[in-house]
Amino acid sequence: MDFWPTLYVFVLASFIGLGVIRRVSRLLHTPLMSLTNAISAIAVVGAILVTGGDYPLRIRILGAIALFASMTNIVSGFLITDRMLKMFKTDDKRGRS
Amino acid sequence: MPAVGQLGYLVASALFIFALHWMNTPATARKGVYAGVAATTLAIAVTWASASVIHHLWIVGAIAAGFVVGVPLSRVPLTAVPQRTALSHAFGGAAAGLVGTAEYYLRLTEAPHELTAFSMIALITEIILGFLTFTGSLMAAGKLQEIRWVPQRPVTYPLQNVMNLALLAVAVTLGAALTRHPTASWAPMLFPVIIVIALLFGVLLIIPIGGADMPTVIAILNSYAGLSAVAMGFALDNKLLITAGALDGSSGLILAVIMCNAMNRSFTNVLFGAFGQVKPAVAASEERVYKSETIEGAAQVLEQANYVVIVPGYGMAVAQAQHKVRELYDQLKKRGITVKFAIHPVAGRMPGHMNVLLAEADIPYTDLVEMDEINPDMPQVDVALVVGANDVVNPAARTDKSSPIYGMPIIDADKARSVFAIKRSKNPGFAGIDNALYFSDRTWMLFGDAKNVLGELVKQLAGGSGMH
Numbered sequence: 001m002d003f004w005p006t007l008y009v010f011v012l013a014s015f016i017g018l019g020v021i022r023r024v025s026r027l028l029h030t031p032l033m034s035l036t037n038a039i040s041a042i043a044v045v046g047a048i049l050v051t052g053g054d055y056p057l058r059i060r061i062l063g064a065i066a067l068f069a070s071m072t073n074i075v076s077g078f079l080i081t082d083r084m085l086k087m088f089k090t091d092d093k094r095g096r097s
Numbered sequence: 098m099p100a101v102g103q104l105g106y107l108v109a110s111a112l113f114i115f116a117l118h119w120m121n122t123p124a125t126a127r128k129g130v131y132a133g134v135a136a137t138t139l140a141i142a143v144t145w146a147s148a149s150v151i152h153h154l155w156i157v158g159a160i161a162a163g164f165v166v167g168v169p170l171s172r173v174p175l176t177a178v179p180q181r182t183a184l185s186h187a188f189g190g191a192a193a194g195l196v197g198t199a200e201y202y203l204r205l206t207e208a209p210h211e212l213t214a215f216s217m218i219a220l221i222t223e224i225i226l227g228f229l230t231f232t233g234s235l236m237a238a239g240k241l242q243e244i245r246w247v248p249q250r251p252v253t254y255p256l257q258n259v260m261n262l263a264l265l266a267v268a269v270t271l272g273a274a275l276t277r278h279p280t281a282s283w284a285p286m287l288f289p290v291i292i293v294i295a296l297l298f299g300v301l302l303i304i305p306i307g308g309a310d311m312p313t314v315i316a317i318l319n320s321y322a323g324l325s326a327v328a329m330g331f332a333l334d335n336k337l338l339i340t341a342g343a344l345d346g347s348s349g350l351i352l353a354v355i356m357c358n359a360m361n362r363s364f365t366n367v368l369f370g371a372f373g374q375v376k377p378a379v380a381a382s383e384e385r386v387y388k389s390e391t392i393e394g395a396a397q398v399l400e401q402a403n404y405v406v407i408v409p410g411y412g413m414a415v416a417q418a419q420h421k422v423r424e425l426y427d428q429l430k431k432r433g434i435t436v437k438f439a440i441h442p443v444a445g446r447m448p449g450h451m452n453v454l455l456a457e458a459d460i461p462y463t464d465l466v467e468m469d470e471i472n473p474d475m476p477q478v479d480v481a482l483v484v485g486a487n488d489v490v491n492p493a494a495r496t497d498k499s500s501p502i503y504g505m506p507i508i509d510a511d512k513a514r515s516v517f518a519i520k521r522s523k524n525p526g527f528a529g530i531d532n533a534l535y536f537s538d539r540t541w542m543l544f545g546d547a548k549n550v551l552g553e554l555v556k557q558l559a560g561g562s563g564m565h
């Protein structure tokens with residue numbers, strides 16, 4: 001396997017990540033963390049392939065646990081991020097008073 | 098994989114970058130969540146449609162279980178968000194570790210020629226990072242949740258760092274041996290040994306770390322969880338995994354650097370420094386006296402102020418006092434007083450913790466001000482009200498070279514014309530350090546539970562306004 005292209009992708013994606021994250025508002029560092037949590041649960045892709053493939057049972061059990069763990073992160077990560085972001089309001093948009 | 102699938106992965110990668118880009122301001126941040134959801138859904142659909150995937154019921158079952166656990170985990174009280182975050186790092190680490198393990202044994206029996214040196218390095222990195230993140234994050238979550246059998250105070254013993262590093266060296270050496278002979282007869286037995294070492298290393302890495310360092314540690318674990326996904330991407334030759342993992346890895350890294358800078362400490366110092374060790378020297382300092390103030394007196398001073406700055410800390414979260422803080426904010430605003438919140442980067446137990454709690458209490462985010470922006474204002478501030486913050490307002494960080502927090506940037510609460518500090522008891526804060534601010538001429542203490550003290554203040558201000 002030629003691994004050089006994958007290394008390029010990794011290095012370039014890291015630079016994009018550093019550039020983009022540096023600009024994230026400090027107000028939002030907690031939601032940022034739960035969002036990146038959900039995003040890195042993209043490991044779900046590997047888990048689906050292992051769980052769903054025509055493989056021995058013990059392999060698929062490992063895959064299913066990994067799929068469950070990733071899916072938990074996806075669901076709770078995106079939901080809680082949105083829940084927190086909904087709370088950030090400017091003065092004129094406050095619900096009460 | 099067919100071209101349609103590859104295109105799907107490419108679109109998902111781009112959407113992830115947009116998702117993070119939109120987090121740069123609260124106005125567009127929710128769009129970022131939708132982009133992230135779209136990207137993940139797309140990636141799952143494309144993968145599920147792969148020809149090799151045939152056990153659909155298994156996938157449905159595991160996804161359903163993920164929803165059953167994930168939905169309640171997203172509804173925890175916001176004071177518990179640090180624990181939830183640590184727990185989700187543990188889940189992410191476990192997922193990477195398990196997939197790596199499954200891949201190794203699968204290839205060992207079905208396609209040994211695929212166990213090249215490169216893919217072995219990727220797999221071993223994946224399982225070491227994944228499993229150490231798993232136990233490390235569980236320990237962090239346990240400390241944050243204050244579970245009884247997880248020690249809160251840093252646990253240290255002689256040669257701790259040497260032993261930890263030696264353990265890691267053993268894991269790497271075994272990994273190297275496995276990389277050279279991935280299909281040897283002893284290889285399938287060696288693999289679990291590496292897993293056990295990684296699990297143990299995760300625990301040992303976190304036990305010497307105290308609560309005040311949790312923001313940094315959570316950020317570092319965030320980074321590890323991302324990097325383990327990257328390693329999985331290398332092992333599976335999947336560029337979407339590499340991209341998403343790299344975004345997560347760099348996010349954790351940046352947050353960790355911000356946290357370290359905010360404490361004037363280095364990475365190595367946080368990970369290997371064991372903060373709690375300084376306590377005995379401090380306990381020897383002489384007795385000094387606090388001045389305390391009554392609720393009535395404090396309310397009067399607040400009423401006459403033009404500019405009030407509230408400095409929240411972890412104590413506010415512990416006392417669940419953010420809603421009372423909001424009521425006080427409303428009372429003061431009603432009188433035309435300028436009220437701002439001074440947010441130190443490491444206040445609380447994770448990056449941005451205070452902002453989320455105050456936003457939850459319906460305080461407009463435009464009044465939440467970063468340390469560097471509020472400090473030039475402090476000499477003009479009439480009252481600085483410290484609610485459950487301690488080390489982040491300790492002027493010893495500027496003046497006392499012998500203090501363990503010397504050099505840490507702080508919120509200059511001591512420069513305000515007067516200071517009220519709400520404090521539950523007369524004990525020192527989490528880092529075990531006496532706070533010079535409390536003994537300043539301008540400081541008056543309000544002893545009691547933050548929620549009660551603030552409630553009384555609000556009552557006083559509300560009652561008083563009718564009588565004038």
